[in-house]
Each structure stands twice: as C-alpha cells, then as structure tokens.
Amino acid sequence: MRVHIRRRVRFSAAHSYENIPDDVFQSGAGIGLARRSVHGHNFTVDLSCSGQLDARTGMVVNIADVDRVLKGLLMPLHESFLERDHPAVAWGIPSTENLAVWIWRACEGRIPGARLERVRVWEDDFLWSDYMGDSGNTVYVTRAYEFAAAHRLHSPALSEEENCRIFGKCNNPNGHGHNYGLEVTVRGQVDPRSGLACRIGEIDAVVNECVVDRFDHRHLNLDLPEFAELNPTSENIAVVIWNLLRPRLGDQLHRVCVRETERNYFEYYGEE
Structure with a gap:
C-alpha cells in the first residue's frame, strides 16, 4: 500500500x-x-x-x-x-x-x-x-493570472425549466461573476546556460493577449464569440482557453487550470 x-x-x-x-x-x-x-x-x-x-x-x-x-x-x-x-x-x-x-x-x-x-x-x-x-531535466513551469468576468450558466441544449433546475441561481438571466484564477503550465528542458525551461515573458504576452485582455471585465456569454452558443461553465472555459493558447504555445503547453472560487478548480490537459 x-x-x-x-x-x-x-x-x-x-x-x-x-x-x-x-x-x-x-x-x-x-x-x-x-x-x-x-x-x-x-x-x-x-x-x-x-x-x-x-x-x-x-x-x-x-x-x-x-x-x-x-x-x-x-x-x-x-x-x-x-x-x-x-x-x-x-x-x-x-x-x-x-x-x-x-x-x-x-x-x-x-x-x-x-x-x-x-x-x-x-x-x-x-x-x-x-x-x-526526469533524466532529461524536464521541468513544469506554472504561471498564474487573474481576470474578473461575468457569466450565466445556460445551455441552449436544455429547456428553460431544465436550465433553472440544474444551474439554480447561476441561471439568473442577469448573470453573476467571479474573480477567476488561471494557471497555465508549460513544460521544457532546462537550458544550462540560462537556468530556464521557458521564456516567461513570451508566455505572459501570449496569455495576456489571447485570454486575460479578452476575458477581463467582460460578460462571457455576451461579449465573447466562443461562448455565444457554448455554456460558460468553468469546464468549458478551461477547454476554450486551452484551444486559444495551443496554437501559440504548441507542445510546451501542458495544463490549463481555472479557479472559479477558492473551493472550485477545473483542470484540462488537452485531448487524451
């Protein structure tokens, strides 16, 4: 054991x-x-x-x-x-x-x-x-970010009654909001001359451009086309963020974690 x-x-x-x-x-x-x-x-x-x-x-x-x-x-x-x-x-x-x-x-x-x-x-x-x-000195580097956003949990695949029953207060037509936390983990081998496994400045630039600047102080359902027909649960938010970052960060992207509250965390590692 x-x-x-x-x-x-x-x-x-x-x-x-x-x-x-x-x-x-x-x-x-x-x-x-x-x-x-x-x-x-x-x-x-x-x-x-x-x-x-x-x-x-x-x-x-x-x-x-x-x-x-x-x-x-x-x-x-x-x-x-x-x-x-x-x-x-x-x-x-x-x-x-x-x-x-x-x-x-x-x-x-x-x-x-x-x-x-x-x-x-x-x-x-x-x-x-x-x-x-890891014998190849692969290290996983995590950078944390924050953004404030509103959303309404409402699925177009469900009836009004089902949405209200499943999502309760989170189905409020006017929406509600969170101070979201976002963790982005990348992986790479440590360069012996720099001591670095990634270019953190470049990671910051990509995450800010693709996610933070677009999501911060927005209503996800109303302001972002990714959620026009997609229920903005934190699970879906994690997958959407992964899909936004993957073309820019490539294979070094390892993990996306969305913190909705201090008790609720949602992680996505790409398709398995």
Missing part, C-alpha cells in the same frame, strides 16, 4: 541572475528576467515522496526525517544572497527550475524508505516550477 506525503519548508533569499551569460540575454532567452536587478523572494518548497505503509507504525516515513533533510539543505540559504553567499547552489543560476532540480538531486536517496515523487519551488503566488526526476 503506497502512500504519498508532502513536507513544506520556506526560506527567504535574494538573487539576481547575474551569472547568466550576456549573449544569452542578447539572444532573447532571458525574456522576462531583469539582468542585474537584485531582488528577493519568500521561497516555498514542497517535497513529495511516497512509500509503503508500515503496518506497525502506521507511517510511510518519519516526517522528522524528511524535515531534517529539507531544512539541513535549505535553512543555510535563509536570509542570504544566493549567487554570492552560496555560489554552488543551483549551479549559480537559482531560477525556480534550477532550484527544483538541485533540491531533488540533493535529497535523492537521503530519506530512508521513501521514493521522491516531486519537488515544487514557488518564488511567489504567481510562479512555480515542478520537477519529477
């Missing part, structure tokens, strides 16, 4: 990307980064591992062992300047992608009885990277 567990550790640190070669920036690979701008983050790290449930202890692994390994690795980085105080960390380019891979490699084999499953590194609420041990 295999059970997955997660442990979270936070540390605060400065960094600057000062070790990325100038020609990488000049080629455009560094789009979205400030070359020599020293800044900092409250980094959050989630380590996920799994193991067989011990019938005697009722545990997969002693969480104290996970905590000891993570804190032993990360607490020396707390309140430091990563590139200058710890030049070997993340190969001198502490992007979230490199940090995720570096933490995985530093922890692998050090937690008795557990198998590493994922390392996730957040630099803030709007950007994080996942690494699952």
